[in-house]
Every structure is written in structure tokens, then in C-alpha cells.
Amino acid sequence: MAGHSKWSNIKHRKGAQDAKRGKLFMKLAREIFMAAKQGGGDEETNPALRIAVDKARSNNMPKDNIERAVKKATGDLEGVNYEEFTYEGYGPGGVAVMVKVLTDNKNRTAGEVRHAFSKNDGNLGENGCVAFMFNRSGYFVIDRSTTDADEEDVMLQVIEAGAEEMETTEESFEIYTEPEAFSDVKAALEEEGYSFSTSEVTMIPETYTELDEEGVEKMLKLIDMLEDNDDVQEVYHNLDADEAVLEKLS
Structure with a gap:
């Protein structure tokens, strides 16, 4: 899996910028909302909700915000209705891009996403x-500075926890697993004392x-x-x- 560390560098940069913009909690709330809307408000029976809530907690999202998002999704509180879409296209130099959105106005979001691509030497493509x-x-990423384990x-x-593969860099251990095994692997490694x-x-x-x-810029x-678009949840x-x-x- 050569190259993943390059990808994670971009991911870490992105995460830091989301936090600086102060939009992270809103995006996490929408993710929780959709997971609860589709699979119910019980984390024990809804793996997608459990993953979304874990992600929110790891980013220090207040408990009240999490509970409010779940209640809105399950009808206990009034709120707007979001739909989930993924747009695909090419950035500068043919870089493949996928944009995951949650929106209450598909036409508005589609136009804004298309504008972002066209303004930056890219183009929106067809689904697929x-x-x-x-x-x-x-x-998962474990910073090597947080553990004495070699x-x-x-x-x-990692193997015992059920993960598929691990890649080691100078700064971290990067672990990959099947999506369905995500929660079990996370719990098993946390029991061993690892943090992510x-x-x-x-x-x-x-x-x-x-x-x-120039192309990277x-x-x-x-x-x-x-x-910067409030409707965009993730950019891959x-x-x-x-x-x-x-x-x-x-």
C-alpha cells in the first residue's frame, strides 16, 4: 500500500483546517444526523451511528451537540431534512476527486460544487x-510518540485485533481494516492502550x-x-x- 502516508499528510492538513474554520462540529452533527436517520438512534444496533459518534467524540464535540443531532434525526426535535450525495470529477492535472455532501437543497449544492471545480482548473464528471x-x-493512525511498543x-x-494491514512511517503506524470490522478493531486496540x-x-x-x-497549489x-462549503462533508x-x-x- 505504498503512498498512503502521502495521502494521510493531506488528510491531516485537511482536518486541521476544518477545525480552524470552526465548521467541524456542524459537519459532524450532520453525519450523526444521517446515520441516525437511516439506522435509528441506538449506537448498539447502528454501527454507522457508533462510528459517527466516536468520530465526534474524538474531535471533542460536546455531548449535548451529539444528543441533539440524534434527536433531530429520530423526530424528537424539529429540524431540516438532509439528503446525501457524492459528486465525482477531476481536479487540476487529472487528480481524481470525490465530494461527499449532506444538503437540504440539492440544486444549490450541485451548482456550488460545479463552480468550485470550474474555478480551479477542474471539471465535474458523471457518477462513477x-x-x-x-x-x-x-x-487508524497511531502516533509513535504516544506508545513505547515497537x-x-x-x-x-493489530493482527489479533482483526485488521487487514499496517504500514509504518517514521512518525506513525497506519492501520487499515474492512469497514465492517472498524468498530471491533478500534475497541480491541483501545483495550491494549492505544490512542488514535x-x-x-x-x-x-x-x-x-x-x-x-503549481498544480499542487x-x-x-x-x-x-x-x-469551505457548509454542505460538503468530505473531499477524497x-x-x-x-x-x-x-x-x-x-
């Missing part, structure tokens, strides 16, 4: 045009597209514009960018 380039996967010990515990800087079910690209500095502008892509370039442009 890039989805085949990604695999849905559970993904790579072999972590690997054994990232834990989510996400879309992992199979291949990556390299860009020069344009791509980051596209990502920023999409993430297969950009391969040099870490020094990312640092410079950040």
Missing part, C-alpha cells in the same frame, strides 16, 4: 467516473496522480473551496504531493 479508483476502508509488537496486536490521532472509515485511492508545485485551492482525492511542497504552501 472516478469511484472505481478508491476503496472504502477503515483507517513495530513488531504493534503488528501482532485519526480513526475513520474513509476512501483510500488505489493509484495516485503526481503534480508539480491549484489542487489545494480546490480542496479549500470545497471544504488521489493527489501525490511532495511533503516539502505541502509544507511550503501551507
Whole structure:
């Protein structure tokens, strides 16, 4: 799975920017809302809700916000009705992009997403045009500074927990698992004393597209514009960018 660490660098940058914009809690609330709306308000019987709530808690979302989102979804509180859509397209240099949205106005959101692509040298495509380039996967990151365990010990515990694969970098252990096993693997590793800087079910690209500095700058502008949209929950892509370039442009 070479290249995933490059992808995670972008992901970590994105997460930090979401938090700075102060929009993260709203996006997490929508995710909880949709999970509860589709599968009910009980975390024990609704794995998607459990994952969404875990993600909210890991980002220090207040308990009242979480409960309010669940109650809105189950009809205990009045609220707007959101629909979930995924848009696909290409960014600068042919970078594959998937945009997951939750919206109460599909026409408005579609127009805004299309505008973001066209303004940043990209184009929105048909459904399925890039989805085949990604695999849905559970993904965890353990910062090596948070554990005394060596790579072999972590690997054994990861296997015992039921994960599929682990990749080691200088800074972290990156763990991949089937989406259906996400909650069980997370619980098993937490019982071993591990904490995660990232834990989510996400879309992992199979291949990556390299860009020069100018292309990376344009791509980051596209990502920023999409993430500035209140309706956008996640932006997935297969950009391969040099870490020094990312640092410079950040």
C-alpha cells in the first residue's frame, strides 16, 4: 500500500483546517444526523451511528451537540431534512476527486460544487467516473510518540485485533481494516492502550496522480473551496504531493 502516508499528510492538513474554520462540529452533527436517520438512534444496533459518534467524540464535540443531532434525526426535535450525495470529477492535472455532501437543497449544492471545480482548473464528471479508483476502508493512525511498543509488537496486536494491514512511517503506524470490522478493531486496540490521532472509515485511492508545485497549489485551492462549503462533508482525492511542497504552501 505504498503512498498512503502521502495521502494521510493531506488528510491531516485537511482536518486541521476544518477545525480552524470552526465548521467541524456542524459537519459532524450532520453525519450523526444521517446515520441516525437511516439506522435509528441506538449506537448498539447502528454501527454507522457508533462510528459517527466516536468520530465526534474524538474531535471533542460536546455531548449535548451529539444528543441533539440524534434527536433531530429520530423526530424528537424539529429540524431540516438532509439528503446525501457524492459528486465525482477531476481536479487540476487529472487528480481524481470525490465530494461527499449532506444538503437540504440539492440544486444549490450541485451548482456550488460545479463552480468550485470550474474555478480551479477542474471539471465535474458523471457518477462513477472516478469511484472505481478508491476503496472504502477503515483507517487508524497511531502516533509513535504516544506508545513505547515497537513495530513488531504493534503488528501482532493489530493482527489479533482483526485488521487487514499496517504500514509504518517514521512518525506513525497506519492501520487499515474492512469497514465492517472498524468498530471491533478500534475497541480491541483501545483495550491494549492505544490512542488514535485519526480513526475513520474513509476512501483510500488505489493509484495516485503526481503534480508539480503549481498544480499542487491549484489542487489545494480546490480542496479549500470545497471544504469551505457548509454542505460538503468530505473531499477524497488521489493527489501525490511532495511533503516539502505541502509544507511550503501551507
